[in-house]
Amino acid sequence: MSELPNINSIAIHQFASLGAGPKLIVLGAVHGNEVCGTQAIRRLIREIESGAVCIHRGSLTLVPVTNPLAYQFKRRHGDRNLNRNMRLTHTPQDYEDHVANMLCPLLQAHDVLLDLHSFHAPGRPFALIGSRNNVGDLETVGKADAEEAIALRLGVDRFVEGWLETYAKGVEERQQRGVDACVDYGVGTTETMRRSGGIAVTLECGQHDEGAAPEVAYQAILNTLAHLGMVHQVAPAAAMQPETIRLYQVVDRLHPEDRFSKDWCSFDIIKRGEPIACRHDGSTVLADRDGWIVFPNPAALVNQEWFYLAEASDRLSSDSED
Template identity: 25%
Template sequence: MRSIDIIDYEKIHRIKGVKPGKKVVIIGGVHGNEVCGVRLLSKFIEEDIKIKSGELILIFGNPRAINEGVRFIDTNLNRLFQSENKLSKKEKESYEFERMKTIRTVLEEADILIDIHSSNSIVSKPFIICENNSYNLVENIPFEIISSGWDEMQPGGTDYFMNSINKQGVCIECGSNTDPKTLENATKAVSQFLIGLGIIEGNLIDNLAEKKYLKVFFQYKTKTNFIPAQEFSDFQFIKENTLIGYDDKELITNQESGYILFSRERINPNEEGFLMAKEINS
């Protein structure tokens, strides 16, 4: 067993099974202050996880940000996995851009991705992010909500990149960084994901809760800044014309009823203030 203190976050860790199979990438720490994915990958490495088939590739997304305990160093890594001509000069000069190129090379050789995230918000709940091409991969994950529409609304994530090259990418949001259950949520989700793929030994969970399928249809971008009018839980249902917050002195309301998420205070223009989602059929 290895100590977490000597794990090299820059290194791409590869584990091969005896039998042929899928090449699966697990990423944690795309945002350096989202600790549950980092802890789970560290646990896999410390315990020298064994797999039955295929290849498991473990990537610590943003090593410098992980070491410093911040979301990113120069820019959001999870918006850089798209056509380079859509990126700004600042983004292309960033530390994260160089790290993105390293990760992108690995994703290009992989079949499937699962990217582990958590939230700084204490009102965050676990949910799945994937487009309908990957619904078959997530049915064993014990989270109620499966959300889509992110590729269109927030392009440039790791899962977006996998979808763009006709592969399968899934992100899991596992809860609040301050909740001890978040690491447990991540462990159960990734274990069930890998068992379902035949990568590791284990039993699938019976009697999973019925899934709720939602699609993100609106994202509010700040004009000046954004202050929420109240604390909204992620996926809280709100009626149309609810006061959501203030952009400088402007009152911001929603034009359609739906589920709100990621409503957070923002201090700069053109930041993501909140999103809205609606229920859809699977």
């Protein structure tokens, strides 16, 4: 990792072409221990400045370290998770509130967001995509086709949908238990971008320390630039056999002594009736259908998301009617 950034400022690199075109923004280190995007972005900055890569349409904004405080501590967050409850506030209470006050207008000034992340456990890279086109209070989406087209060309073949809808259902369950919870706590960079009418994709590039993750991130940026026609490069082909997974339920940890039945990894396959976890009261959490466990967190706090359940989706498949 290179020298630490100043936590009182955020480095924003912008390359504006003289030709009209899309406005793309790429974020790295929204979570400070996820540095593959930082490395990929800094590599691209060097190549643009050397002339090896040329932006000939539109503008490209690169933010190598979106959360300098978390990056300095080499941990997920500074005072709190920047990728939750992202909003403007006139009364910032913590470091991430100040970052969000800078970041929200920056996102709204762009057309497309690529947010680069990584994950803790071993696994293959995947992209998180938003809802299908819809009108509603939760997440109005009118550009799902354009978002899917970008996601399919990032260089990965696994895609996950249903995040905010599933999170909202979890909030309802918390409220029924008397827990103070808000749907907007599930809103991060991509949801903020979509709410302003833009296109957004989160790419999980691999395990935090995996050597291949920065290359996955780098190729994804180049592929996005080529797909949008912003560089002189052949546009990449779409993933041939995409696997799409839909989150449908979030399960909270209800007691500090709630325990998993085994050491789960994200995207482990589960079968209907299989034990997933054991509650403090002795009851067992069973899989209600065949599918996957996603984002299991053995260190989850009480009344926060412990793991997600997911099932197969026909979205992005060649025989899908959508």
